[in-house]
Each structure stands twice: as C-alpha cells, then as structure tokens.
Amino acid sequence: xxxxxGSTRTASGPLSRAALAWRVAVTLGVVGLAVNGSVRGNxxxxxxxxxxxxxxxxxxxxxxxxxxxxxDTTAGTTVRVPLTAGGVGLGRAEVEGQLPxxxxxxxxxxxxxxxxxxxHPEWPRYTRLRLRQEVSDLRGGEVVxxxxxxxxxxxxxxxxxxx
Amino acid sequence: MTRLxxxxxxxxxxxxxxxxxxAVYAFVVVDVLALHTSGWYHGFADPVWYQxxxxxxxxxxxxxxxxxxxxxKWGSVGAALVAMTGRAPRTAGWAVALTWSWYQYVAxxxxxxxxxxxxxxxxxxxxxxxxxxxxxxxxxxQAAGFALRAVQLGAIATYLLSGVAKLRFGGPGWVNSAxxxxxxxxxxxxxxxxxxxxxxVLHAMQWVLMVAELTSWVIFFLPERxxxxxxxxxxxxxxxxxxxxxxxxxxxxxxLLAFLPLERYRDRLSARWRARHVTATAT
Numbered sequence: 001x002x003x004x005x006g007s008t009r010t011a012s013g014p015l016s017r018a019a020l021a022w023r024v025a026v027t028l029g030v031v032g033l034a035v036n037g038s039v040r041g042n043x044x045x046x047x048x049x050x051x052x053x054x055x056x057x058x059x060x061x062x063x064x065x066x067x068x069x070x071x072d073t074t075a076g077t078t079v080r081v082p083l084t085a086g087g088v089g090l091g092r093a094e095v096e097g098q099l100p101x102x103x104x105x106x107x108x109x110x111x112x113x114x115x116x117x118x119x120h121p122e123w124p125r126y127t128r129l130r131l132r133q134e135v136s137d138l139r140g141g142e143v144v145x146x147x148x149x150x151x152x153x154x155x156x157x158x159x160x161x162x163x
Numbered sequence: 164m165t166r167l168x169x170x171x172x173x174x175x176x177x178x179x180x181x182x183x184x185x186a187v188y189a190f191v192v193v194d195v196l197a198l199h200t201s202g203w204y205h206g207f208a209d210p211v212w213y214q215x216x217x218x219x220x221x222x223x224x225x226x227x228x229x230x231x232x233x234x235x236k237w238g239s240v241g242a243a244l245v246a247m248t249g250r251a252p253r254t255a256g257w258a259v260a261l262t263w264s265w266y267q268y269v270a271x272x273x274x275x276x277x278x279x280x281x282x283x284x285x286x287x288x289x290x291x292x293x294x295x296x297x298x299x300x301x302x303x304x305q306a307a308g309f310a311l312r313a314v315q316l317g318a319i320a321t322y323l324l325s326g327v328a329k330l331r332f333g334g335p336g337w338v339n340s341a342x343x344x345x346x347x348x349x350x351x352x353x354x355x356x357x358x359x360x361x362x363x364v365l366h367a368m369q370w371v372l373m374v375a376e377l378t379s380w381v382i383f384f385l386p387e388r389x390x391x392x393x394x395x396x397x398x399x400x401x402x403x404x405x406x407x408x409x410x411x412x413x414x415x416x417x418x419l420l421a422f423l424p425l426e427r428y429r430d431r432l433s434a435r436w437r438a439r440h441v442t443a444t445a446t
Contacts, residue, residue: 015305020172023292023309027171030285031320038324039331044216046271047264047281050332051325057333057340064345089208090273091201097274098212111209119207136348141341141362143348 060141066134067096067151069112074159075124081112089115095131102131102152109154117162125159174303175311177296178426181249183311184256184290185298186425187283190417191243191263195236198413202270206232212273219272227269235269238262249297256291263287278325279412282317286418289313301426314421319379321415322397326376338369346408355407368403375400382422394422 015023037048058064069081083092090112095102102108113126131152136143156162194200205212206229213226225231242258245251264284271277289310296307329337343365347355358364375397382393397419405411 013302013304014174015172015309019306020168024168024171027313027316034281034320034324038327043271043276046216046218046268046276047284049276049278049281051278051321051328052332053278053325054342054346055325055328055332055337056342057337058342058345060339060341062341064341064348066349085201085204087204089204089206090212091275094201094212094274098214108211111211115207115209119204138341138344141344141366143344143359 058138060138062138064136064138064143065149066136067092067099068132068134069095069109070130070132071113071126072128073124074127077124081116081126081129087116088112088119099151106131106152106154109152110156113156113159114162121163125156125162127156127159129154129156171309171312172305173308173312174305175308176426177293177300177302177304177307178298179424180290180293180304180307180310181296181298181300182425182429183314183420184249184252184296185247186417186420187286187290188243188247188259190414191259191287192240192247194413195240195243195263195266200267200270201273201275202227202266203232203236205269205273206230208273214272214274216268216272216276219268224265224268224272227272232266232269235262235266239266249295252293252295253291256287260284260287260291279321279415282314282321282418283414285317286314286421298426311421314418315383318415318418318421319382321418322376322379326373326379329373329376338373339366340369341365343369343408346410350408350410355409358407372400390422394419 033045033048037045038050041048041050043049043052067083069083070078071081072078081088083090083095085091109129109131112129116123117125130150131154133149133151134146135149136146138144205227208227210226215224218224239259239262242255242262246255246259264287267280267284293304293306293310296304333340333342341362344359344362347359347365382390385393398416401411401416
C-alpha cells in the first residue's frame with residue numbers, strides 16, 4: 001500500500017489503514033442492520049425498518065378503505081378535517097396507524113379538535129367529530145361500489161373554550 | 164487489497180462530492196421549508212399520539228413540542244446553508260445530519276414510517292467524512308470515492324429491500340394484487356383516475372416495479388454508459404409514479420445523483436453557456 005499523504009483532513013489521496021478499517025466496519029454494521037430489519041424487523045426499528053410501503057397485497061375481490069374525519073363547527077358548517085400537513089397535527093396514514101385506539105376510546109377525537117384550535121385559531125371550533133371510512137368494493141380488481149362505515153363519534157366537551 | 168475493497172474505495176474526484184453536497188444540502192433546505200414533511204406539524208399533536216421508535220427509546224427522545232420542531236426545522240436549515248458554502252464541512256455536515264435525522268424521527272413516531280428517507284441519513288452521515296472539497300478540485304480521493312459508493316449502495320439497497328419487503332409481506336402474489344389500484348383510489352390524481360379505468364396498466368406496472376427492484380443491483384455490473392441510462396430510467400419511473408399517485412421519494416432522487424459524473428456535466432454546461440455567450444456578444 002502506498003504511503004498516505006497525511007491525515008484524512010488532506011482529503012485527496014489514499015486513506016490510512018485506520019480510516020479504511022472504520023469505514024469497512026461501519027459498512028458491515030449498517031448492511032447487517034438493514035438486512036435484519038428487512039427480513040424480520042418492523043417499523044419501530046427505523047431507520048433499519050423493512051421497506052414495507054406498498055408492500056402489502058390487496059385482494060382483487062377485496063376492499064379498499066380510506067379513512068376520514070368529518071366535523072360540525074361552531075359556525076354551523078360541516079367540514080372534512082384536513083388530515084394533511086396543513087391540518088391538525090396528524091396525517092391520515094397516522095390516524096389509520098392508530099385506528100384501534102380511536103375506536104376503543106372515541107374521547108381521543110377531542111385531541112383533534114384541540115390541535116385544530118391551536119394551529120388554526122381563526123377556524124370555527126369543532127363541535128362534533130365523526131370518524132368514518134369510505135369503503136370501495138372490488139370485483140376482479142375493479143371498483144364496483146362504495147359505501148361509508150361509521151367508526152367513532154365524539155361530541156367536543158367545550159368547543160368555545162378550546163385554545 | 165481485495166477486489167471488493169478496491170471497488171469500495173475507488174478514488175473519485177473531490178469536485179463530484181462537492182457538487183453532490185450542494186445538491187444534498189440544498190435539498191435539505193427545500194425539504195424542510197417547502198415539502199412540509201410531518202415532522203413540523205407533530206409539534207401540534209397531542210403527546211398521546213407519540214409512539215416512540217426503538218431509536219427514540221434508546222436515546223430517550225421526548226414527544227414533539229412546538230419549540231422542539233421549530234428548533235429542528237431552523238437548525239437543519241441554518242446548518243445546511245453553512246454546509247452549502249463548503250466551509251467547516253464536518254461541523255456543519257454533522258449538525259445537518261443530527262437535526263434533520265431527528266426531525267425525521269419526529270415525523271415517523273406518530274403511527275407511520277416512510278421508507279425512502281433512511282438512505283438519505285446515510286448520505287448526511289458520510290458526506291462530512293470527506294473533509295474539505297472544492298467545487299473545482301479535480302484531484303481524486305479515496306474518502307470521496309467511498310462516500311459516493313456508500314450513497315450509491317444506500318440508494319440501490321432501498322430498491323432491492325423494497326422488493327424483498329414485497330415478497331415478505333405481499334408474497335409472490337403481490338404482483339397480481341390490487342396494491343397500486345388501492346394507492347390510486349386513496350390518493351387520487353387526474354392521471355391516476357385515468358389509470359383506475361384501465362386496471363391492467365396498474366397491474367403491468369406492478370410487474371415492472373417488482374422486476375426492476377429485485378434486479379436493481381445489476382447497475383453495479385453494467386458499463387458506465389448503461390449505468391447512466393439505468394439511472395435515467397429510474398428517474399422516469401419516479402416521474403410516472405408522481406403523476407399517478409402523487410408520491411415522490413424526494414430524498415432518494417437526490418441520492419441517485421451519486422451515480423453521475425456531476426463535475427463533467429457541470430463543465431460541459433458551463434462550456435456550452437460560455438460558447439453561446441461568446442457568439443451572442445460577437446454577433
């Protein structure tokens with residue numbers, strides 16, 4: 001091996017033996033964690049989680065479910081709660097990821113009304129929240145009908161006092 | 164040295180790393196300020212929704228607050244702007260790696276994990292290890308070569324492991340299931356609506372995707388010219404994905420740049436620009 005031109009600080013030229021060694025060790029470690037995560041890990045191991053987005057099969061004769069939350073407001077309107085970046089602190093996929101908690105304890109919907117009031121003080125307050133799923137039925141891999149399913153309802157305790 | 168370590172440490176021009184750094188750190192600024200990943204808005208979420216990941220439990224990371232997300236947001240933007248200048252590449256680079264990765268952790272600890280961002284953490288951790296790299300420095304360095312190779316490996320591993328995950332969770336039957344139809348129905352876009360009318364196109368896309376992911380590693384064995392065409396093909400694939408289901412794996416797109424001779428493209432562009440400029444002033 002040729003003589004290193006100095007420490008790694010000099011940037012150009014070959015690396016010292018120690019500099020090569022830690023790079024190889026880190027590479028092996030990261031590859032090991034990534035393979036382990038992919039083969040038998042799950043999401044909580046991020047950044048060494050399996051790449052499971054879009055990895056699940058969907059039955060051609062099955063259903064596609066899309067979750068949404070609808071709210072009545074102090075202004076007398078009914079709106080779709082934006083489960084997006086500009087919304088209420090939780091995204092749609094996150095609500096879906098924690099869906100069983102909402103169904104088991106609808107009072108958790110109160111936190112959505114609170115987050116909306118904190119982030120968007122100018123919006124009318126939510127008075128009643130309805131957690132719903134739009135269900136599309138598939139036949140032979142095509143959508144043939146849709147209907148709505150009710151998951152949870154919650155009446156906000158003190159809409160005017162939310163802040 | 165063995166063939167593998169020669170390949171892993173093949174010297175590369177410092178200018179290439181310098182250009183990749185500009186792209187990576189510029190992306191950090193755009194990502195944090197314009198793409199609105201969920202990290203920021205979790206500052207407003209009730210802590211009841213915080214679901215710590217293993218890394219967070221290990222490091223004792225708390226639930227997000229408005230103060231924390233603002234610190235991570237502006238900390239990563241500030242550090243990225245410094246890093247873009249090429250000054251203090253280690254300090255600034257590791258500051259970006261720390262703040263941006265933590266920001267992603269905040270994004271992913273509320274019930275959903277995105278999988279296109281792990282490889283970008285690799286890039287942020289490795290780019291500082293190259294040290295000072297000037298945009299015009301054509302000298303080759305092993306440290307630069309390793310950083311680029313590792314970023315390439317991270318990008319391709321993301322594809323390969325996505326294919327592996329599809330086999331693990333969806334099984335071989337994944338290619339014949341309605342996964343993309345589900346994505347189109349749930350996310351909707353004008354072009355996606357058209358595709359939903361012709362499910363066989365989505366079905367075919369699943370086959371293409373699975374085959375492309377599972378064979379993505381071939382890129383390392385191709386001649387240079389074909390390698391670049393393959394990178395172009397991936398960019399086209401991501402453009403189609405964005406058009407149909409409005410999902411883009413942004414950080415990953417930046418990682419793919421590590422395959423390209425960026426400094427040569429830049430030289431060619433500036434030569435062309437200069438030539439045009441000269442003829443324009445001469446006429």
